[in-house]
Amino acid sequence: MTPPVDPSLNRRKLRITLRQARERAGLTQREAAERVEWSQSKLIRVETGTVSVSVSDLRALMELYRITDSSMVAELEEAARGSKGPSWWSRFHDVLTPQFAQYLGYESAAASLHTYHPIVVPGHLQTDSYAAALLAPRGLDADRAERVVELRMTRQSRMFDATDRLTAAFVLDEAAVRRQIGGRAVMEEQLQQLLDFGARTDVAIRVLPFEAGAHYSTLGSFVLLGFTDDDDLLYLEHAAGSMTGGEDLELLARYQECFETITDLALGEAESLDLIGRIKHDLGAV
Known part of the structure; x- marks a missing residue:
């Protein structure tokens, strides 16, 4: 629905x-x-x-x-x-920082999303088991960890199941699709979810291979949001999170150029899904 x-x-x-x-x-x-x-x-x-x-x-x-x-x-x-009332993420206020809550407001209105992640599969694409395994080392109590996972799954559903879906392009470092988070069974399920998302017409998934070498964003992940009615926005993912739009056009342009560069360095969509499929097959064969 x-x-x-x-x-x-x-x-x-x-x-x-x-x-x-x-x-x-x-x-x-x-x-x-x-x-x-x-x-x-x-x-x-x-x-x-x-x-x-x-x-x-x-x-x-x-x-x-x-x-x-x-x-x-x-x-x-x-x-x-229709402007009255809390936003969908308000019920997760106990596990949200003000910065990320603000970001979710922009993400919910975006027409396009482009993101790169060098370490793990980004939250937009995670299964609940993968998300839970990723949170385990943080030492969160069980209730809080469950709330964070629920937030991610709700965000994913709203993003990809809505009538007016945004178009999304993900570049994942090869390390992100090879790192075994939660063990083989959890990782197999996660890789299958990547294959399922990659088969959609509104989602593009590419893998940046180890052979690509150094590039501008080797230090961390980032998200670029595009709008039809407003300036584009850059969100740098770190502990506090930070957003940049029209107030720092130079930094925004630098990351837009970075995404174009790593997209060019990455495998094509078909090649990327083939690689993910082979990694999944190898996990099941062990």
Whole structure:
């Protein structure tokens, strides 16, 4: 069943549309807030998508910005009604950092995702058994570890089972598909899941072979999110996590170039799936 539209996506639609409408009207945030008798901080929260928008507040802004097209008005009012309530990841607040929660908001709205991981299979593609085995050395209590696995599986389901699925491209280092996390049986299941995902038209999986040598991102994994209505975003995966968008175009461009480079260095999709299949076969033959 297709998951319902998350409130965060409605807030995102409103923030982008209303910000663009304000800019077309030639108004600053302060000027717009004064015209509708709001505090500037309230308008800022609307334009950053951190709060829901009531239909009455929306109508005040649409009047100010001269949004009169009936279909657009109806679309925005529907978004306002759907902007209330917690996002899907809110129930996992006990195992989420604020930085990763913010990232999930962007990921949920992305049209494309490109990621490289040098060590293990990324969470987007993990089986629950693989995810649990990966968490085991961290010494988490059983309940917390189970919650983290549930978060990953929920995220995966929402990402790949939605009607408006994003297109995803993964480059996995050869080490990631050879490292036996959880033992042979767990790894066989994980490799089969990679083969299943790789057979989809909206997912591309490539393996960067050991022979590829050094490249820009040998120090860590990263994710590039693409949007049809906003600037692209870079997420660097480390303990704290960090995001970069329009505020550091040079770094964003460097990682976009990096992904193109490692994609060129990687095996083709068919060759990559053949390699994963051979590794899986060898595990079962032992």
